[in-house]
Amino acid sequence: xxxxxxxxxxxxxxxxxxxxxxxxxxxxxxxxxxxxxxxxxxxxxxxxxxxxxxxxxxxxxxxxxxxxxxxxxxxxxxxxxxxxxxxxxxxxxxxxxxxxxxxxxxxxxxxxxx
Amino acid sequence: xxxxxxxxxxxxxxxxxxxxxxxxxxxxxxxxxxxxxxxxxxxxxxxxxxxxxxxxxxxxxxxxxxxxxxxxxxxxxxxxxxxxxxxxxxxxxxxxxxxxxxxxxxxxxxxxx
Numbered sequence: 740x741x742x743x744x745x746x747x748x749x750x751x752x753x754x755x756x757x758x759x760x761x762x763x764x765x766x767x768x769x770x771x772x773x774x775x776x777x778x779x780x781x782x783x784x785x786x787x788x789x790x791x792x793x794x795x796x797x798x799x800x801x802x803x804x805x806x807x808x809x810x811x812x813x814x815x816x817x818x819x820x821x822x823x824x825x826x827x828x829x830x831x832x833x834x835x836x837x838x839x840x841x842x843x844x845x846x847x848x849x850x851x852x853x
Numbered sequence: 854x855x856x857x858x859x860x861x862x863x864x865x866x867x868x869x870x871x872x873x874x875x876x877x878x879x880x881x882x883x884x885x886x887x888x889x890x891x892x893x894x895x896x897x898x899x900x901x902x903x904x905x906x907x908x909x910x911x912x913x914x915x916x917x918x919x920x921x922x923x924x925x926x927x928x929x930x931x932x933x934x935x936x937x938x939x940x941x942x943x944x945x946x947x948x949x950x951x952x953x954x955x956x957x958x959x960x961x962x963x964x965x966x
Contacts, residue, residue, distance in 0.1 A: 745896070773954055782940070783897070783956040832896045834954065841887050842954050844896030 741767045743835050745845030752823055752852055760818045760848045762833030768813035769835035773842065774806075777830040789816060823852045857941045862961040871928045873960050875941030878922045886917060886924045889940045891959070897940060901926065928962075936964045 742765040752758050762772060771790055775783040787808050789795035795808040805827075807819040816835075820827055828851050836842040858876040865871045877886070885904050889897035901908055903915040903924070914927040928935060940959040 743896075775956075782958050785953060785955055788953050830894065834896075836954075841899050841902055843899065844889075847894065847896045849894065 741765075741835075741840075741843045743769075743833065743843045743845040745833055745848055747848060748846060749849045750851070752850070754824055754852055755822055757819055757821045758823055758850060760820075760831055760833070760850075762816045762818070762835065762845050764814045764835040764843070767835075767837055767840075769816075770813070770837050771835070772810055772816040773834040773836075774808060774816075774818050775832045775834065777832060777847075783832060786818075820850065823850070825852045828852045857943055857957040859939075859941055859957060859960045861958060862963070864963050864965065865931055866965050867932055868930050871931050871935070871962060871964075873926045873928075873939055873941075873962070874923055875926070876923045877941070877943045880921050880943050881945070883945045884921075884943045885945070886915065886921075887942045887944070888913070888915065888926045889942065891938045891940065897956075900939075931962075931964045933964050933966065935962065937962060 744763045744765055746761045750758055773788050774786045777783045785798050786801045787795040787797045789808050789810040791810050791813045797803045805821055810816040830847050830849055832847045833845045834842045885902055887902040888900040890900050891897040901913050901915045903917055905917050908915045916925045938959040938961050940956050
């Protein structure tokens with residue numbers, strides 16, 4: 740299947756700093772990318788959906804000024820967690836798809852804010 | 854978006870066949886049914902997708918009745934490495950824009966020796 744690469748796989752940052760997570764579709768052009776967060780023993784929670792070149796659509800309750808999403812090209816989307824706090828510690832997962840295909844997921848990023 | 858309902862957990866033993874059923878009563882005409890597998894600290898992995906009747910690949914089979922209000926993922930002869938969470942998603946595969954992929958609670962499968 741298609742490959743979606745997420746980087747970094749793990750990151751530890753200090754409270755108040757910002758962290759950027761990259762999501763790349765390596766062998767296909769993704770018309771749509773999704774960002775999820777997942778807490779231990781829970782399901783994936785959709786944060787936002789974005790099309791290339793347009794603003795992301797955020798789910799209710801997700802602060803768009805805190806979780807900045809940039810979908811600059813058909814192969815790259817970034818999620819920036821601004822002014823991170825310990826409660827932002829979570830597992831962040833991106834997903835990418837094209838028309839007429841299933842979604843492919845990255846390997847996830849474990850964010851720990853200390 | 855069609856909501857899905859799955860059992861929270863299931864237990865099985867190595868070598869057995871496991872069937873996980875998903876209910877999606879308000880599935881739309883254009884919706885496909887897709888199953889994903891997730892191991893701890895990894896992103897979900899695509900298993901199988903179908904629209905109606907039966908679909909089979911090297912990993913699993915997907916059974917969809919005529920009314921499409923439910924579907925069953927069948928894993929033949931499970932092994933310990935099949936211990937994971939399995940998610941059923943329902944959504945439009947063919948679309949001109951984009952569609953949200955919303956995960957339900959999933960089914961936590963535990964395979965024992």
